[in-house]
Amino acid sequence: MATELSKDEVVDALRVFKTRRDNLLHEDESTFDHHLERFVEACRTNPLVRRVLAPLEAKVDVDADAWLQAAGERGAKLSFPAESDQELVLRYRVIAKAAEDENLVRRFGFGRGAHKMSEWVPLFLSLIVRPFAEDLSHRVGEAANMATPEARAVQAVPYSRIPSPKEVRIFLSHKSEDKPLVLRYYDALKVAGFDPWLDKPEMPAGSNLERAVLRGIEESCAAVFFVTENFKDERYLAAEIDYAIMQKREKGEKFAIITLRYANTVPIPRLLTPYIFTDVANDLEGFNELVRALPIELGPVRWKARVV
Numbered sequence: 001m002a003t004e005l006s007k008d009e010v011v012d013a014l015r016v017f018k019t020r021r022d023n024l025l026h027e028d029e030s031t032f033d034h035h036l037e038r039f040v041e042a043c044r045t046n047p048l049v050r051r052v053l054a055p056l057e058a059k060v061d062v063d064a065d066a067w068l069q070a071a072g073e074r075g076a077k078l079s080f081p082a083e084s085d086q087e088l089v090l091r092y093r094v095i096a097k098a099a100e101d102e103n104l105v106r107r108f109g110f111g112r113g114a115h116k117m118s119e120w121v122p123l124f125l126s127l128i129v130r131p132f133a134e135d136l137s138h139r140v141g142e143a144a145n146m147a148t149p150e151a152r153a154v155q156a157v158p159y160s161r162i163p164s165p166k167e168v169r170i171f172l173s174h175k176s177e178d179k180p181l182v183l184r185y186y187d188a189l190k191v192a193g194f195d196p197w198l199d200k201p202e203m204p205a206g207s208n209l210e211r212a213v214l215r216g217i218e219e220s221c222a223a224v225f226f227v228t229e230n231f232k233d234e235r236y237l238a239a240e241i242d243y244a245i246m247q248k249r250e251k252g253e254k255f256a257i258i259t260l261r262y263a264n265t266v267p268i269p270r271l272l273t274p275y276i277f278t279d280v281a282n283d284l285e286g287f288n289e290l291v292r293a294l295p296i297e298l299g300p301v302r303w304k305a306r307v308v
Contacts, residue, residue, distance in 0.1 A: 005047060005048075009047070010048065010144050013046050013047050013048040013049075013144075014048065014140070014141075014144055016042060016046060017042055017046050017048065017049055017137075017140060018137075020035070020038050020039045020041075020042040021039060021042075021133050021137065023035045023038070023039075024036060024038070024039040024125075024129065024133075025125065025129065025130065025133065029117050029118060029120070029121040032105075032121045033099075033102060036095070036098060036099050037099045039095075039099075040095060040096050040099040043092065043095075043096070043136075048140050048143050048144055049136070049140055051143045052136065052139040052140055052143055053089075053092060053136075056085050056088060056089050057089060057092075059085075060085055060086050060089040062081065062086055062089055062090040062093065064090060064093035064094050064097060065097075067090060067094070068094060068097070068104070068107075068108070071108060071111055072107050072108060072110070072111035073111060074110075074111060074113070078127065084135070087135075088132065088135050088136065088139075091128055091129075091131065091132035091135075092132060092136075094128055095128060095129060095132060098124065098128075105120050105121060105124045106120050108120070108123070108124055108128075109121075109123050109124065112127070167219065167220075167221055167254070168194075168195055168220075168221050168296055169195045169196065169197045169216065169219045169220040169221070170189060170194055170195065170196045170197065170220055170221065170222050170224060170294070171196075171197045171216050171217050171220040171222065171223040171224065171244070172185060172186060172196055172197060172198050172224050172226070173223055173224065173225045173226070173237070173240045173241075173244075174225075174226040174231075175226075175228070175230040175231055175237075177228075177230040178226055178228050178230055178231075181226065181228070181262075181283070182198065182226055183198070184283055185224075185226075185283070185286070185287060185290070186198045188283075188287055192291070192298065193298050194294075194296075194298070197216040197219070197220060199212070199213070199216075210239065213239070213240060213243065214243055217240070217243045217244055217247055218243075218247065220247070220255070221251075221254060221255055221256065221294065221295050221296050222255065222256040222257070222258055222293070222294050222295065223240070223243075223244035223247070223255075223256075223257050223258070224258045224259075224260065224290055225240075225241070225244075225257070225258070225259045225260070225269075225272060226260055226262070227259055227260065227261040227262065227263075227266055227268060227269075227277075228261075228262045228263055228266065229262075229263050229265075229266055231266060231269075237269075238269075238271070241269065241271045241272060242271070244257050245257070245271065248275070253295060254295050255295065256275075256276060256293050256294060256295050257272065257275035257276065258275070258276050258277070258289075258290055258293045258294075259272050259275065259276065259277035259278070260277075260278065260280050260286045260289065260290065261277060261278070261279050261280065262279075262280060262286075264279045276293050
């Protein structure tokens with residue numbers, strides 16, 4: 001790689017690019033314009049992205065306006081250049097034009113038979129942005145020419161497997177008498193890199209209990225129920241189970257209901273019996289079972305910062 005960028009500058013450029021890319025790919029239509037503008041800005045200013053795009057823009061001649069006009073005709077089949085560099089530049093110019101013209105995505109959607117705003121943005125993301133981001137990510141990672149976790153993260157993970165930050169919390173449901181037990185899990189999950197949700201640290205004074213719990217479950221990929229001799233299926237626990245079942249029905253395999261039973265003489269609540277449950281003898285065994293049952297996984301192995 002060129003010597004004008006230090007290792008820290010390269011790592012920072014990779015992180016910024018990944019953040020802008022992932023924010024654009026994960027947000028809905030209400031914030032799409034904002035994140036599209038920020039992504040295009042990164043493409044224009046990020047030093048690693050410029051190493052990829054600048055030489056291509058200088059040598060490749062594609063007419064994005066003519067392509068958009070043809071693509072906007074109802075029933076027209078989308079046709080991209082066969083040469084990969086030309087396709088990358090074409091997609092980039094279309095995305096850049098969309099950042100400047102807020103009606104472009106709507107017109108593109110109409111041409112594809114989409115009549116609602118809720119359809120235009122996913123269509124544009126699917127047909128234009130995601131293929132561009134995938135190709136560009138691979139090239140940016142190669143331009144970095146570094147065996148860093150950041151470079152691997154930019155290149156390696158398919159976008160269908162990158163969850164939104166609003167989807168990956170782990171809701172910990174328990175009786176107040178079991179707070180010391182659950183705090184051990186909370187701390188262990190934090191150290192491991194997960195994002196657990198627990199009522200005390202997540203609920204400032206004056207919070208509405210049910211609304212806070214519902215929001216916590218909605219932002220989670222799993223609800224974990226700790227069944228001990230203290231567990232009784234009281235009204236608020238039944239409500240948490242109901243909320244979790246609602247999320248399971250809505251998210252499918254992207255949400256897990258996990259029950260850890262510490263005393264096998266305690267019956268599993270009837271509502272939880274269709275879902276994952278296991279008897280555990282200690283915290284280590286329970287933590288292992290919890291992590292195995294989650295629908296998310298942590299990132300690549302890396303050296304600690306203090307080591308390198």
